[in-house]
Amino acid sequence: xxxxxxxxxxxxxxxxxxxxxxxxxxxxxxxxxxxxxxxxxxxxxxxxxxxxxxxxxxxxxxxxxxxxxxxxxxxxxxxxxxxxxxxxxxxxxxxxxxxxxxxxxxxxxxxxxxxxxxxxxxxxxxxxxxxxxxxxxxxxxxxxxxxxxxxxxxxxxxxxxxxxxxxxxxxxxxxxxxxxxxxxxxxxxxxxxxxxxxxxxxxxxxxxxxxxxxxxxxxxxxxxxxxxxxxxxxxxxxxxxxxxxxxxxxxxxxxxxxxxxxxxxxxxxxxxxxxxxxxxxxxxxxxxxxxxxxxxxxxxxxxxxxxxxxxxxxxxxxxxxxxxxxxxxxxxxxxxxxxxxxxxxxxxxxxxxxxxxxxxxxxxxxxxxxxxxxxxxxxxxxxxxxxxxxxxxxxxxxxxxxxxxxxxxxxxxxxxxxxxxxxxxxxxxxxxxxxxxxxxxxxxxxxxxxxxxxxxxxxxxxxxxxxxxxxxxxxxxxxxxxxxxxxxxxxxxxxxxxxxxxxxxxxxxxxxxxxxxxxxxxxxxxxxxxxxxxxxxxxxxxxxxxxxxxxxxxxxxxxxxxxxxxxxxxxxxxxxxxxxxxxxxxxxxxxxxxxxxxxxxxxxxxxxxxxxxxxxxxxxxxxxxxxxxxxxxxxxxxxxxxxxxxxxxxxxxxxxxxxxxxxxxxxxxxxxxxx
Amino acid sequence: xxxxxxxxxxxxxxxxxxxxxxxxxxxxxxxxxxxxxxxxxxxxxxxxxxxxxxxxxxxxxxxxxxxxxxxxxxxxxxxxxxxxxxxxxxxxxxxxxxxxxxxxxxxxxxxxxxxxxxxxxxxxxxxxxxxxxxxxxxxxxxxxxxxxxxxxxxxxxxxxxxxxxxxxxxxxxxxxxxxxxxxxxxxxxxxxxxxxxxxxxxxxxxxxxxxxxxxxxxxxxxxxxxxxxxxxxxxxxxxxxxxxxxxxxxxxxxxxxxxxxxxxxxxxxxxxxxxxxxxxxxxxxxxxxxxxxxxxxxxxxxxxxxxx
Numbered sequence: 001x002x003x004x005x006x007x008x009x010x011x012x013x014x015x016x017x018x019x020x021x022x023x024x025x026x027x028x029x030x031x032x033x034x035x036x037x038x039x040x041x042x043x044x045x046x047x048x049x050x051x052x053x054x055x056x057x058x059x060x061x062x063x064x065x066x067x068x069x070x071x072x073x074x075x076x077x078x079x080x081x082x083x084x085x086x087x088x089x090x091x092x093x094x095x096x097x098x099x100x101x102x103x104x105x106x107x108x109x110x111x112x113x114x115x116x117x118x119x120x121x122x123x124x125x126x127x128x129x130x131x132x133x134x135x136x137x138x139x140x141x142x143x144x145x146x147x148x149x150x151x152x153x154x155x156x157x158x159x160x161x162x163x164x165x166x167x168x169x170x171x172x173x174x175x176x177x178x179x180x181x182x183x184x185x186x187x188x189x190x191x192x193x194x195x196x197x198x199x200x201x202x203x204x205x206x207x208x209x210x211x212x213x214x215x216x217x218x219x220x221x222x223x224x225x226x227x228x229x230x231x232x233x234x235x236x237x238x239x240x241x242x243x244x245x246x247x248x249x250x251x252x253x254x255x256x257x258x259x260x261x262x263x264x265x266x267x268x269x270x271x272x273x274x275x276x277x278x279x280x281x282x283x284x285x286x287x288x289x290x291x292x293x294x295x296x297x298x299x300x301x302x303x304x305x306x307x308x309x310x311x312x313x314x315x316x317x318x319x320x321x322x323x324x325x326x327x328x329x330x331x332x333x334x335x336x337x338x339x340x341x342x343x344x345x346x347x348x349x350x351x352x353x354x355x356x357x358x359x360x361x362x363x364x365x366x367x368x369x370x371x372x373x374x375x376x377x378x379x380x381x382x383x384x385x386x387x388x389x390x391x392x393x394x395x396x397x398x399x400x401x402x403x404x405x406x407x408x409x410x411x412x413x414x415x416x417x418x419x420x421x422x423x424x425x426x427x428x429x430x431x432x433x434x435x436x437x438x439x440x441x442x443x444x445x446x447x448x449x450x451x452x453x454x455x456x457x458x459x460x461x462x463x464x465x466x467x468x469x470x471x472x473x474x475x476x477x478x479x480x481x482x483x484x485x486x487x488x489x490x491x492x493x494x495x496x497x498x499x500x501x502x503x504x505x506x507x508x509x510x511x512x513x514x515x516x517x518x519x520x521x522x523x524x525x526x527x528x529x530x531x532x533x534x535x536x537x538x539x540x541x542x543x544x545x546x547x548x549x550x551x552x553x554x555x556x557x558x559x560x561x562x563x564x565x566x567x568x569x570x571x572x573x574x575x576x577x578x579x580x581x582x583x584x585x586x587x588x589x590x591x592x593x594x595x596x597x598x599x600x601x602x603x604x605x606x607x608x609x610x611x612x613x614x615x616x617x618x619x620x621x622x623x624x625x626x627x628x629x630x631x632x633x634x635x636x637x638x639x640x641x642x643x644x645x646x647x648x649x650x651x652x653x654x655x656x657x658x659x660x661x662x663x664x665x666x667x668x669x670x671x672x673x674x675x
Numbered sequence: 676x677x678x679x680x681x682x683x684x685x686x687x688x689x690x691x692x693x694x695x696x697x698x699x700x701x702x703x704x705x706x707x708x709x710x711x712x713x714x715x716x717x718x719x720x721x722x723x724x725x726x727x728x729x730x731x732x733x734x735x736x737x738x739x740x741x742x743x744x745x746x747x748x749x750x751x752x753x754x755x756x757x758x759x760x761x762x763x764x765x766x767x768x769x770x771x772x773x774x775x776x777x778x779x780x781x782x783x784x785x786x787x788x789x790x791x792x793x794x795x796x797x798x799x800x801x802x803x804x805x806x807x808x809x810x811x812x813x814x815x816x817x818x819x820x821x822x823x824x825x826x827x828x829x830x831x832x833x834x835x836x837x838x839x840x841x842x843x844x845x846x847x848x849x850x851x852x853x854x855x856x857x858x859x860x861x862x863x864x865x866x867x868x869x870x871x872x873x874x875x876x877x878x879x880x881x882x883x884x885x886x887x888x889x890x891x892x893x894x895x896x897x898x899x900x901x902x903x904x905x906x907x908x909x910x911x912x913x914x915x916x917x918x919x920x921x922x923x924x925x926x927x928x929x930x931x932x933x934x935x936x937x938x939x940x941x942x943x944x945x946x947x948x949x950x951x952x953x954x955x956x957x958x959x960x961x962x963x964x965x966x967x968x969x970x971x972x973x974x975x976x977x978x979x980x981x982x983x
Contacts, residue, residue: 156907156915590982594894598981614979616942649939650890 012053014159015152016105019114020049022144023102026121027095029137033128035080038092038099041073045099066104073100094121108152115149130329132534143170172580176573183569186543203241203445203465205292206253209403209410209425218462222447223287223296224532227456232281232298234449236338238468238480239296239460241446243317247435249358250410252428252443261349262315272316274300278339286331286535295320295332296446296460299480300340304333307544316350317442318342318478331540342470343477354440354472357432364432366412371436381473384437385481388430392483395419397426399488423491426483427467440472444480448491453528593658596665597643603672604628604636617643635668679874680882680934683731690727691720691844692858693851699934700842700951701728701816705879706886707930709839709923710795710815712780712955717820719844722776725816729774732879735810737772741783743826747790751800765802770794773810773876777817781827791815792834812879832914832956839923840948841955882933889929890939898942898980899924902949905974912957912970920956927952942980949975 010016024046027039034042051057073096081089098117101110122138122145129138143166150162223239244252265271282304285296295312297320303309312332313321322330361368378384398420406413411429414421421429427443434441448466450458468482484491547557554561590598601612601620608627612620621640625633642661645651680702687698701724704711713721722738729736739750752768769775770791777791794800795815799808817838820827835841847855899921907915916924927948932940950971957970 153910154908155910594981601981612981614976616946616980618941619943619946644941647894648890648892648941650892 010105010107010111010152012055013152013155015111015148015155016049017053018144018148018151018159019111019118020046020053020102020105022141022148023098023114023118023121026118026125026141027099029134030091030095030121030125030128033088033091034095035077035084035092037076038073038095042095042099042102045102048103049105060106061103063104066100070096070100091124094124111149111152115145118145127328130535130539132530135534139170143167146170172576175576179569179573179576181541182546182549183566186541186546203290203292203294205242205244206251207244207424207428207443207445207467208251209406209414209421209428220462221288221528221531222460222462222464223285224453224460224535225283225285225450225458226536227281227283227458229281229456231452231456231458232336232338236298237449237458238298238466238482239447239450239464240299240301240319240444241294241296242444243319243470244443244445245317245353246356247358247428247432247443249360249363252431255353255356257349257353258317262313262321265316266313272314274302274314274318274340274342274344276300276302276335276337276340278337280335280337282333282335284331284333286329286532286540287326289328289330290326293321293323293325295322295326295330297334298336298338300338300342301334301336304335308332308334316347329535329539331535331542341477342479350472351440354442355435355438357435364409364411366409366416367429367433368436370415371433374433375437381439381471384439385434385471385473388433388437389481389483389486391415392426392430393486397421397487399423399484399491423482423484424467426487427469430469430481430483431471434469434471442470444468444470453525453532457532459528459532593643593646593661596662597639600636600639600665600668603669604632607632607672632668632671635664635671639664639668679878680936683874684934686731687724687727691724692855693847694720694724694844697842697844698724699931700840700948703927703930703934703948704840704951705732705814706882706933707839707923707926708812708814708883708886709926710817710837712835712838712841713816713818713844714821714841715818715844719846721816721818721844722778724844725774725776725818728814728816732874732876734773734812734814734876734879736774736776737769738776738778739769740778741780741787743782743784745783745787747787748802750787751790751794751802754803763803765805765807770800771807771810773812773814775813775815777815779820780817781819781829783828785828785831788828788830788834791817792837795837812876812883835955836917836919838955839927840951842951886926886930886933888938889932891925891929892939894980895928895940895942895945896925898978899928899945901978901982902945902953902974905978906953906957906970909977911973914957916953916956920953924949924952946975946980 024042027034027042031039048061052060074093077089077092077096080092084092094117098114098121101114101117105111105114119142122142125134125138129135143163146166147159147162150166151157151159154162242254243258244254245258246253246255281298287295300318301320302314303312303320311323313323315321320334322332358364374384374387378387396419399422400420401422403414403421403425404418406418410425411432414425414429415433424443424445431441431443445465445467447460447464448468449464450460453459466484468480468484470478470480473479550557550562550565554565589595597617601617604610604620604624605612608624610624610627615623617640621637625637628636639661642657642664646657646661651657684698684702687702688695691698701711701713705728711725713724715721726736739745748768750768750770752766752771754763754765756762757764780788780791783791790800794809795813798811798813799806801807819830846852902924903916903921906912924945928940928944931944931948932938935944937944950969953971953974954969957974
C-alpha cells in the first residue's frame with residue numbers, strides 16, 4: 001500500500017478546472033511579453049479543459065498529437081526568438097509548455113507539474129508587473145492555485161472550506177515572509193531585462209512637433225520625487241531628460257555625434273562633473289520603467305550619494321544617463337543646484353552641434369528670410385533673443401493641444417500661418433530661429449510641473465511632458481528659454497490642466513475624464529499614495545536600504561553582530577511558527593491517563609519488539625503478554641484493564657481512579673526499566 | 676448473562692464449519708437489525724448460513740431466487756380476482772417472511788432490485804396503492820456473485836449502502852472441510868443429530884433492544900469519527916463514508932460487543948466490524964472483493980484508537 005492517491009481521471013475534477021482557469025488568467029496577465037499565437041494556444045488549452053470538465057467532449061488528444069504540436073511550436077518559437085530575445089523566448093516557452101501540459105492533463109503527476117509551472121510563471125510575472133494591485137492579484141492567484149491542489153487532495157470538502165483554511169495559513173505565513181524580505185540578502189538580478197521597441201513609454205529621442213501633444217493624452221505616471229525639504233516652487237520644476245541637438249527641418253533628435261562623443265568619454269571614464277554652487281534641493285526620484293537610459297532631474301543635478309553616482313553617467317549636455325535601461329522602477333538620489341549657471345561647457349563640439357542647420361536648405365524659406373531680417377535689425381545676442389520672444393508674445397500665438405498638421409515647412413507654417421501649437425512647436429521653432437541667428441541653441445525635452453502627493457512628494461505624469469529651449473549666451477552660458485511660458489503663462493504657473501482647460505484636458509482618455517468626479521479624484525490620490533509607499537518601501541528596498549536598516553539596528557555592522565541578528569531572526573521565526581503550532585499541539589494534547597497509557601504501551605513495544613500497529617488496548621495486551629516477563633505481563637494486563645475501565649466502561653466518578661491508574665503505569669515503567 | 680447468545684453461536688458453528696468470524700459477523704448484523712449482503716462464489720455455504728440464521732431464532736424463512744426475468748410482483752405478491760367472492764384477494768409473496776434470502780440479487784433487473792431494497796428500508800410494501808407492513812423482525816440476506824460473472828447487474832452505490840454489512844465466506848480450511856465431508860458422508864464418529872432451534876424470535880427482539888443499551892464512551896465516538904473523517908479528507912478514498920455509514924458502524928460495534936458479553940464498546944469492536952460495514956461503501960460499485968489492499972484496512976492502519 002502506498003500513500004499515492006488513487007489514479008483516477010482528473011478531467012472531471014474541480015481541481016483541474018481551477019488550475020486551468022488560473023493558468024489562463026496568468027497568461028492573460030502577461031499579455032505584453034507574450035506572442036499572440038502563444039496566448040491563443042494558452043486560451044485554447046483552457047477551452048479544451050472547460051469542454052472536458054463540462055463533459056461535452058471527453059476523449060483526450062493523443063500524446064503523439066501533443067508532441068507534434070509541441071515540436072511545431074518550438075520551431076516557430078525558435079524563429080520568433082531571433083526578434084524577441086532570450087528572456088521573452090523563455091517566457092513564451094514556459095507558457096507554451098504549461099498550455100500543452102494543460103491539454104494533456106490526465107494524471108496526478110501532470111497536475112503537480114502544472115501546479116509548479118504555474119507557481120514559476122507567477123514568480124516570473126513579477127518581472128513584468130510590480131504594482132501593488134498586481135501583487136495583490138498575484139497573491140490571489142497563488143491562493144487559487146493552492147486551493148486547487150488542496151481540492152485535489154481533499155475533494156470531499158467544499159471550495160470555501162479550502163479557501164478559508166488556506167487564507168488563514170497564508171496570513172500566518174505573512175509575518176515570516178516580511179521578516180525574510182527584510183533580512184535576506186538582496187542579490188543582483190540574474191538576467192537583464194530585454195529592451196523591446198514597442199514597450200517604450202514616455203519621451204522619445206526623436207521629436208517631431210506634435211509628438212508631445214500625443215503624450216499629454218496619457219495619464220500614466222512618469223516618476224515620483226521625494227524631497228528632503230520643501231518642494232521647489234512650481235515655475236522651477238523643469239525636469240530635464242533629453243537634449244535634442246540635431247534638426248533636419250522637421251524632426252529633432254539626439255545628435256549622432258553627441259552619442260559618439262558620449263561613448264568616447266565613457267571609454268576614457270571621463271565623466272562630466274559640473275562645478276556646483278548656491279543652495280540645493282535634495283530628492284529621490286523613483287522612475288517608472290521606460291526601457292530607455294535617460295533620467296530626470298532639475299538643473300543642475302548631480303548624484304547625491306555613492307550608489308546613485310555609480311549608476312548614473314553625467315553627460316556634457318547636463319543630462320543624466322542610466323548605465324542600464326530602466327526596465328523596472330528605479331530609484332536614485334539627486335541634488336539640484338538651481339543657481340549654478342551652465343557655463344562650463346561650450347566645447348567646439350557643442351558649438352558645432354548647436355549651430356547645425358538642416359542639410360536641406362530649401363525647407364522653411366520664410367523663416368530663414370525672417371532670421372536674416374532679425375540679424376540685420378538686432379546686433380546683440382540678448383536683443384535677438386528678446387525679439388523672438390516678443391514675436392511670440394505679440395503676434396497672437398495660441399497654445400493648443402490640437403494644432404493643425406503642418407507637414408511641409410513646419411516652422412514656416414507655425415510661425416507665420418497657423419500661429420498655434422504645443423510646447424514642442426514653440427521650442428522647435430525658437431531653437432531653429434536661434435541657430436539661424438548664429439546663437440547655439442537646442443531643444444530640451446522633459447517634464448514640467450508635478451502633482452503634490454504629499455507635502456514633500458511630487459508625482460509627475462506623462463501629460464506633464466514639456467519641451468523648452470536652451471541657448472548659449474556668451475556672458476551667461478546655457479540659458480533656459482521657454483516660449484510656451486510667454487504664450488501661455490498658466491502652463492508654467494499652474495500646469496497643463498489649467499492652461500488648456502477649455503480644450504478638454506485628456507479628451508481621449510475616458511478614464512481620466514472621471515477625475516472630474518471628486519470621489520474618483522480622492523480614490524486616485526489614495527491609490528497614488530499607496531503606490532508611492534509601495535515603490536518606496538517594497539520595490540525600492542535594495543541592498544543599500546538593507547545595509548542602512550542593519551546599521552540602524554546594529555549600530556555598527558560586524559560579523560559578530562550580524563550573526564546575533566541572524567540568530568535572533570531565526571528565533572523570531574521559530575517563535576512565530578510556535579505561535580501557530582502550540583495551540584494546535586495543545587488541542588492535540590492527550591488526557592493524562594491516555595498519555596500515560598501510550599507511554600506504557602510504547603515501553604511494552606520496546607521490551608517485546610512488537611509494534612502495536614493501531615491495535616486496541618485489549619488486543620494488544622493479549623498479544624504482548626506472552627513476550628513479557630510474567631510480572632510485567634500481569635502488570636501490563638492490569639494497566640490495560642484499568643485503562644479500558646477508565647475510558648470505555650460507564651462509570652460515575654473517575655478522578656480517583658485516574659490517579660491510581662497513573663501510579664500503576666509508573667510502577668509498570670519502573671519494573672520494565674529494571675528488567 | 677447471554678447464555679442464549681452463546682448457544683446460538685454454538686449452534687451456528689455446528690452448521691457452518693470453520694467460519695467462526697463470518698458467523699459472528701452475520702450474527703452481529705442480525706442483532707443490529709441490519710441487512711446482510713454475502714458476496715461469494717456459488718457453493719460456498721451462503722444459503723446454509725442464512726438458513727441456519729433463520730432456524731436458530733425460530734424465524735420464518737423464505738428464499739427468492741433472483742433471475743433476470745423476476746418481476747417485483749413475483750416477490751411482493753399480487754391481488755388476484757376471486758370470482759367466487761367477487762373481490763380481489765391478496766396473495767402474499769415470499770417477501771412476507773421474517774428472514775428472506777435473496778439469492779443472487781445481482782442477477783435481477785434493477786427494477787426488481789429496487790423493489791426489494793425499498794422493502795428493506797421501509798419495512799413495508801405498497802401493492803396497488805395499499806401499504807402492507809412486513810413481519811417483525813425482518814431480515815434480508817442477499818447474496819451476490821462477484822460482478823465479473825456474466826449476466827449480472829451490479830448494485831448501485833445507493834443500494835449497497837442499505838446493507839449494514841457485506842461479508843464473504845471464502846473457502847473453508849482443510850480441517851473444516853474434512854469434517855464437513857465426514858459429516859455429510861455420515862462417517863463422523865461424534866455426529867450429533869440436529870438440535871432443535873434453541874431460541875425464539877422474542878428472545879431475538881430482546882437482544883436487539885439490548886444492543887441499543889451497550890455503552891459507547893466518548894473516546895469510542897471520537898475514534899469512530901476519526902475513522903470516518905479519514906475517508907473524507909483523504910483522496911485515496913473515492914467514496915467517503917456517509918453519516919448513515921457512521922451510524923451503521925456504531926450499531927454494529929454495539930452488537931459485536933454484546934455478542935462478546937460486554938455492555939460497553941471497545942476499539943477492538945469497531946476494528947472487528949469495520950471492514951464488513953465499511954468496505955462496500957468505500958469501494959462503491961467496484962465489487963471485486965479481494966483480501967489485499969482493502970480500503971477499510973487502510974483507514975484502520977491510518978487511525979490510532981489511542982489518540983485524541
